Amino acid sequence: xxxxxxxxxxxxxxxxxxxxxxxxxxxxxxxxxxxxxxxxxxxxxxxxxxxxxxxxxxxxxxxxxxxxxxxxxxxxxxxxxxxxxxxxxxxxxxxxxxxxxxxxxxxxxxxxx
Amino acid sequence: xxxxxxxxxxxxxxxxxxxxxxxxxxxxxxxxxxxxxxxxxxxxxxxxxxxxxxxxxxxxxxxxxxxxxxxxxxxxxxxxxxxxxxxxxxxxxxxxxxxxxxxxxxxxxxx
Numbered sequence: 001x002x003x004x005x006x007x008x009x010x011x012x013x014x015x016x017x018x019x020x021x022x023x024x025x026x027x028x029x030x031x032x033x034x035x036x037x038x039x040x041x042x043x044x045x046x047x048x049x050x051x052x053x054x055x056x057x058x059x060x061x062x063x064x065x066x067x068x069x070x071x072x073x074x075x076x077x078x079x080x081x082x083x084x085x086x087x088x089x090x091x092x093x094x095x096x097x098x099x100x101x102x103x104x105x106x107x108x109x110x111x112x113x
Numbered sequence: 114x115x116x117x118x119x120x121x122x123x124x125x126x127x128x129x130x131x132x133x134x135x136x137x138x139x140x141x142x143x144x145x146x147x148x149x150x151x152x153x154x155x156x157x158x159x160x161x162x163x164x165x166x167x168x169x170x171x172x173x174x175x176x177x178x179x180x181x182x183x184x185x186x187x188x189x190x191x192x193x194x195x196x197x198x199x200x201x202x203x204x205x206x207x208x209x210x211x212x213x214x215x216x217x218x219x220x221x222x223x224x
Contacts, residue, residue, distance in 0.1 A: 004155075033211060042201060042214035043156065056209035090155050092212075100210045101146065104155035 002026055004093050004105035012111045013081050021076040021108045025093030031055070032074040033102060034066060037088040049074055050096065081112045115140045115206050119215025126192055127223050134218040135186040136202030145178050145185035146203045146212070156201060160187070192222050 005024040013019050025032050031050045035043035045058035049068035060066075063081075068074045078085060088109050092102040119136045126132060136145070144163055148156035160171050162178035162185060169176055175188045189196055202215040 006155075031210065035212075042217055043212075045211040045213070048209055048211055050209070056207060056211050058211060088153070094210060096210075100144070100205065101158065101161045102210065102212060103158060104148070106155045107153070109153065 004091055004103055006089075006091050006105035006108050008108060009106065010109050010111075012113065014113055015081055015083060017081050017112075019078045019081060019110060021078070021089055021091075021110075023074045023076070023091030023093075023105060025072050025074070025091070026095075026103055029093035029095045029103075030072065031094045031096055031100070032068055032072070033092040033094070034060075034074070034076050035090045035092065035104075037090060037107075039087075043090055046076070078110075083112050086110055086112045115213055117202055117204060117213055117215040119202050119218055121218060122216065123219040123221070125221045125223065128192060128194060130192055132189040132192055132196075132220060133186060134200060134202075135184060136215045137184040138204070139183065141182040142185075142204035143182070144205055145176070147174075147176050147185070147187045148201045148203060150199045150201060150217075152198075156203075159200075189220075192220075194222050194224050196220060197222050 033048040034046040037043040046060040048056045052068045066076045088107045090107045092104045094100045094102045147159045150156045160176040167178040173190045199217045203212045
């Protein structure tokens with residue numbers, strides 16, 4: 001079965017640079033969620049989109065923005081990167097009519113030097 | 114805000130033993146999810162529970178949705194080395210579905 005696809009899997013950036021993370025949800029899933037996971041921590045919700053509209057927002061820095069496109073893929077844009085942004089970033093997708101159970105992608109490991 | 118308290122924090126067991134972990138909250142949840150995460154990988158859904166009192170199995174895994182809707186447990190029977198990983202409970206905190214997670218239970222299995 002098709003799963004959530006994330007790219008890139010690994011990303012190394014310098015401080016103050018920008019990064020773009022991409023997420024391709026499971027086909028026919030209409031909702032995308034972004035989570036950040038620091039070392040030894042549980043995933044923390046950042047932002048979500050339903051049918052291409054932002055549906056909820058968590059502890060996402062103003063330096064980050066995201067959107068969902070007409071083909072339902074989503075991108076997380078991160079600017080003015082800081083050392084503390086180094087983490088695993090996960091995208092999850094769900095089908096609202098299917099109970100909303102979220103399926104996670106493999107993640108993007110971002111390292112800011 | 115809402116929190117999920119997961120215990121134990123870690124377990125080191127012998128292959129073949131049964132394992133039990135649980136998650137509690139001061140708030141009511143309408144859904145309980147259990148995920149397993151390997152290092153550097155994304156959480157993989159193990160079991161989803163949608164109804165208070167529900168008991169669901171997936172192979173050697175069994176999970177229950179507490180009758181009060183404030184707790185859930187996960188049991189793994191006859192553990193094997195590939196059960197090693199971090200197990201998270203999670204639940205949606207709003208009608209938008211955003212999840213909060215427990216702190217995780219790290220499981221190590223000795224062959």
